[in-house]
Amino acid sequence: MESIVNFDNVGLRYGTEAEVLSGLNFSLYPGSFYFLTGASGAGKTSLLKLLYLAHMPSRGSIKMFGNDLSIMDRRKLPGFRRRIGVVFQDFRLLPHLSAADNIALPLRIAGISEDELRGPVDEMLSWIGLDKRANAHPATLSGGEQQRVAIARAVIGRPDILVADEPTGNVDPEMAVRLLQLFAALNKLGTTVIVATHDVHLLKKVDGAQMMRLDKGQLSDPTGSLRHPPRPLILKDMA
Numbered sequence: 001m002e003s004i005v006n007f008d009n010v011g012l013r014y015g016t017e018a019e020v021l022s023g024l025n026f027s028l029y030p031g032s033f034y035f036l037t038g039a040s041g042a043g044k045t046s047l048l049k050l051l052y053l054a055h056m057p058s059r060g061s062i063k064m065f066g067n068d069l070s071i072m073d074r075r076k077l078p079g080f081r082r083r084i085g086v087v088f089q090d091f092r093l094l095p096h097l098s099a100a101d102n103i104a105l106p107l108r109i110a111g112i113s114e115d116e117l118r119g120p121v122d123e124m125l126s127w128i129g130l131d132k133r134a135n136a137h138p139a140t141l142s143g144g145e146q147q148r149v150a151i152a153r154a155v156i157g158r159p160d161i162l163v164a165d166e167p168t169g170n171v172d173p174e175m176a177v178r179l180l181q182l183f184a185a186l187n188k189l190g191t192t193v194i195v196a197t198h199d200v201h202l203l204k205k206v207d208g209a210q211m212m213r214l215d216k217g218q219l220s221d222p223t224g225s226l227r228h229p230p231r232p233l234i235l236k237d238m239a
Contacts, residue, residue, distance in 0.1 A: 012043075019058065034193065053084065147171055162192070
């Protein structure tokens with residue numbers, strides 16, 4: 001199986017500061033599920049920024065969808081970014097749009113007609129338990145509700161890669177499990193999922209998911225599993 005992402009000796013620094021990530025070597029595979037863990041300040045958010053193309057590495061090379069990003073025509077980057085769904089810690093919802101319109105945004109950008117997108121948007125609102133708040137604007141939603149809208153927006157277009165930064169940090173345990181089920185369902189459709197989390201409880205819920213652990217900017221992979229295709233994913237009993 002060909003990898004969908006490959007990091008080769010990647011490092012990242014901001015300005016003239018010391019590297020926040022160094023010597024990263026790993027591959028991610030289509031249809032795989034990864035949990036990214038590590039202490040605060042370990043570099044998790046910085047690694048996610050590389051994965052969703054918010055930053056380019058300071059050294060080393062990243063290949064994505066078979067292309068070396070360091071030599072790729074920069075005009076292709078917007079197309080690449082549309083293949084990546086992102087759940088940000090700070091949500092980044094558009095304040096002037098309703099919950100439904102925030103969720104529909106990726107479909108509209110992709111040129112999906114209003115008639116075609118209404119069904120998927122309504123289904124997603126129902127899944128996240130906000131069907132009765134479809135017309136509510138972000139300022140009137142709780143933090144947990146905003147998080148659910150942000151997640152729905154990230155997954156509705158069935159991206160090739162989903163990157164989620166602490167996606168369950170603002171929801172109750174029951175909704176956290178429901179969101180994990182949503183990620184797992186998307187993964188079964190072929191999306192590669194990377195979830196950054198401090199919640200070790202989540203790691204025990206998914207058999208076959210692989211763990212990436214960052215420690216002071218370096219990746220710990222003692223089994224070498226990040227160089228091989230994943231095992232089948234099994235969602236454990238959520239009770």
